[in-house]
Amino acid sequence: MKHHSRLAVGLGVALIGLGLAACAHRQDALDISSLLVQAEVTRQASPPLLIAEETPTPQVFPVTPTPETDENCLTCHTDQEALKALAVEEEVESLSSGEG
Amino acid sequence: MPPVEAWERVLINEEAIRSGVHSFIRCTECHGGADLPDMAQAHEGMVADPSEGPDNACGECHTDIQEAYVHSLHVTLAGYDTALYERSIPENHPIIEEMESYHCSECHASCGQCHVSQPSSVGGGLLEGHEFVRTPPMSRTCTGCHGSRVRNEYTGRNEGYPADVHLTEARMNCVDCHTGEEMHGIGVDPTHRYEGTRQPRCETCHLDALSADSGILQHTIHGQDLACEVCHSIAYKNCSNCHVQQTEDGVPYYELENSWMEFRIGLNLERTPERPWQYVVVRHIPVDPNQFEFYGENLLPNFDNRPTWEYATPHNIQRVTPQSERCENCHGNPAIFLTASAVRPEEQRANASVIVRQVPSLDLLTLVEALGY
Numbered sequence: 001m002k003h004h005s006r007l008a009v010g011l012g013v014a015l016i017g018l019g020l021a022a023c024a025h026r027q028d029a030l031d032i033s034s035l036l037v038q039a040e041v042t043r044q045a046s047p048p049l050l051i052a053e054e055t056p057t058p059q060v061f062p063v064t065p066t067p068e069t070d071e072n073c074l075t076c077h078t079d080q081e082a083l084k085a086l087a088v089e090e091e092v093e094s095l096s097s098g099e100g
Numbered sequence: 101m102p103p104v105e106a107w108e109r110v111l112i113n114e115e116a117i118r119s120g121v122h123s124f125i126r127c128t129e130c131h132g133g134a135d136l137p138d139m140a141q142a143h144e145g146m147v148a149d150p151s152e153g154p155d156n157a158c159g160e161c162h163t164d165i166q167e168a169y170v171h172s173l174h175v176t177l178a179g180y181d182t183a184l185y186e187r188s189i190p191e192n193h194p195i196i197e198e199m200e201s202y203h204c205s206e207c208h209a210s211c212g213q214c215h216v217s218q219p220s221s222v223g224g225g226l227l228e229g230h231e232f233v234r235t236p237p238m239s240r241t242c243t244g245c246h247g248s249r250v251r252n253e254y255t256g257r258n259e260g261y262p263a264d265v266h267l268t269e270a271r272m273n274c275v276d277c278h279t280g281e282e283m284h285g286i287g288v289d290p291t292h293r294y295e296g297t298r299q300p301r302c303e304t305c306h307l308d309a310l311s312a313d314s315g316i317l318q319h320t321i322h323g324q325d326l327a328c329e330v331c332h333s334i335a336y337k338n339c340s341n342c343h344v345q346q347t348e349d350g351v352p353y354y355e356l357e358n359s360w361m362e363f364r365i366g367l368n369l370e371r372t373p374e375r376p377w378q379y380v381v382v383r384h385i386p387v388d389p390n391q392f393e394f395y396g397e398n399l400l401p402n403f404d405n406r407p408t409w410e411y412a413t414p415h416n417i418q419r420v421t422p423q424s425e426r427c428e429n430c431h432g433n434p435a436i437f438l439t440a441s442a443v444r445p446e447e448q449r450a451n452a453s454v455i456v457r458q459v460p461s462l463d464l465l466t467l468v469e470a471l472g473y
Contacts, residue, residue, distance in 0.1 A: 069117065070135035072142060073127040077230075078114045083107035086139055090106070090223075095353035 104218075104225040113229025122232050130157040149220075151211035158211050165211075165284045172285025174209040179292040183387070187400040199395045202352040203344050207245065214283065219244040235275055236283075242274045249337050254415040258361055261334055264417050294411055298374055302328045318424060321468065327368070327377040329413055331424035335363040336414035342386035345394040356386055363423070365430075366409055366438035366454040382438055382454055383412035404449040409438055432462040 076082050117123060128135055133146030150157040154175075159166030173179050177200070184196050206221045213219045214236040217226050222244040227233050236242060243251035256263030266272040281287075282299040290296055303310060310319055318331060341357035366382035368375060387408055392399045423430045430436065437456040440448065448455075 068126065069123065070127040072135045072137050073133075074112065074114065074117060076137075076139065076142075077110060077112040080107065080111060083111055087105075087107035087110060095347060095351065097355050 104223065109217075109223065109225035111229060112226065113231070116229045116231040120232065149210050149212050151213075151216070152208070153210075156211065162211075164286075168286045168288075169211070169284045171289040172283070173290055173293065174283070174285070177204055177207060178290065180204060182292045183385075183406065184400070186405050187387070187403050189401055192396070192399045192401075195396045195399060196392070199344065199392055202346065203354065209245065214241050221245055238273045238275070246274075250415050253336055256416075258335075258337065261361065261416065262418065264415050265419060266417060294370075294375065296374070317468075318427075324376045325378045327375075327380040327413075329381040329417075330365050330377075330379050331430075332417045332419070332421060333363065333381055333414045334416050334418055334421050335361040336381075336383060336412065336416060338362050338384035339386035340384055340408075341388045341391075343388065343391055343393065363436055364409065364438040364442060365423075365436055365456065366407075366451075367456060369407065369411060369453055379456075381412050381414060382407070382409040383414070384408055385410050407451045407454045408447050409443070409451050409454055427465050427468075428462060431460045431465055434459050 076086075126135070127133075130150040131146050131148070132150075133143050134141060136142045154170045156166070169175060180200065181196075185193060188196060206219070209219065215227075215233050216230065217224050218240050227237065227240060239251075243254075252258050253261075254264045254267055256267075262268070266277070270276075275283075277300045279300075288296050308314060309316065312320055314320075337359055338361070339356055339359045342354055343357075344352065344354045346352050362384075364382050365379050368377050368380045371378065385408060387400075387403075389400055389403045423433070423436050434441075437459045438451070438454060439459070440455050440457075443451050443455060
């Protein structure tokens with residue numbers, strides 16, 4: 001599935017943003033556990049300043065770990081009035097009889 | 101479950117979607133569709149449940165769970181195949197599969213149906229505004245599918261029959277006994293519910309009560325001859341004559357002719373080290389030789405290959421039950437055993453291996469007395 005390289009970036013971003021990871025390189029295969037282990041080690045080993053210096057420029061990896069999502073989707077699905085207007089009650093009348 | 105309105109079922113809690121590890125994934129990466137302001141355009145090509153099937157949106161990260169989960173009964177529904185194929189012949193399997201594709205598609209539990217939304221069998225609806233809920237809430241997920249038997253027995257909804265002690269005494273939830281590991285199918289690849297390790301096991305929590313110095317004579321005398329439910333369950337739901345069919349417009353439905361409350365002790369068909377008991381509780385299941393008539397004639401020619409009274413573990417445990425209150429309520433009492441006369445004439449052969457030919461005698465009790473217990 002192709003969304004995973006973007007996930008990789010997202011997660012990389014998160015970890016760097018938190019000042020945790022030494023992710024100067026890009027993670028291609030998404031392996032959460034190894035990322036987390038790496039993060040754990042880094043937290044103990046290196047002082048945060050050093051990491052900040054080694055962090056690549058924000059254009060490539062924005063520092064803020066703000067989760068991005070699809071705003072159009074979210075806007076509508078958090079808008080009660082819009083949903084009330086658009087959602088249609090499906091006819092779920094069951095023809096089955098007796099215990100299910 | 102209270103009815104949830106259509107709009108409420110799809111209402112997202114913004115905080116939930118913007119926090120936590122899953123917030124780094126865009127809607128469209130899981131659901132497809134497009135991030136557009138127009139609903140019809142946004143929904144084009146959208147997948148309502150991206151957590152279904154072997155190639156779902158969760159597996160890449162939750163690798164261990166996914167690998168096991170695809171072999172779990174919640175995905176394979178192998179229990180139904182086992183039950184039907186054994187009563188059929190290979191030539192009929194394709195038609196049975198076709199029938200299952202109409203009637204069983206709502207029964208598969210995807211990751212999302214335990215962790216994100218209510219199952220589609222009860223109309224769906226997000227659990228906590230699209231949070232990825234760690235512990236599936238019992239009354240909104242599990243019992244949405246396990247309703248007519250498990251929920252009604254466990255919560256005492258069958259009129260005149262009390263709820264399970266684990267609910268009344270300890271407020272226990274399904275997942276207090278059925279762990280995530282079990283639900284994800286870790287370490288097993290079963291062909292039916294009662295294959296392999298028992299999950300859970302009553303003894304895990306009740307070793308004290310079973311030990312020789314518990315002072316409970318019925319435990320020490322019977323050893324491993326009787327399943328716990330033989331003494332600790334009460335009457336449960338039994339069904340018969342279920343027929344599946346479709347309307348003229350192709351809408352699948354079923355008709356269940358008959359259901360009733362009854363308690364019967366039968367023989368254990370498959371004694372294994374894991375399930376060593378000779379006597380177990382048996383439940384009449386809704387199978388019928390002509391159950392699938394709509395799809396073809398004589399689809400279950402080997403109907404007699406399996407009993408219609410099947411091994412069961414009802415969820416209505418009590419400390420004291422009518423049959424165990426006194427020794428003689430069980431010894432010498434054919435009314436609670438699956439004797440030949442409790443089985444319909446046309447089902448005698450199918451049940452030959454589980455019918456109790458001789459109920460335990462009253463003499464055994466005198467023997468015990470004589471031994472001075």
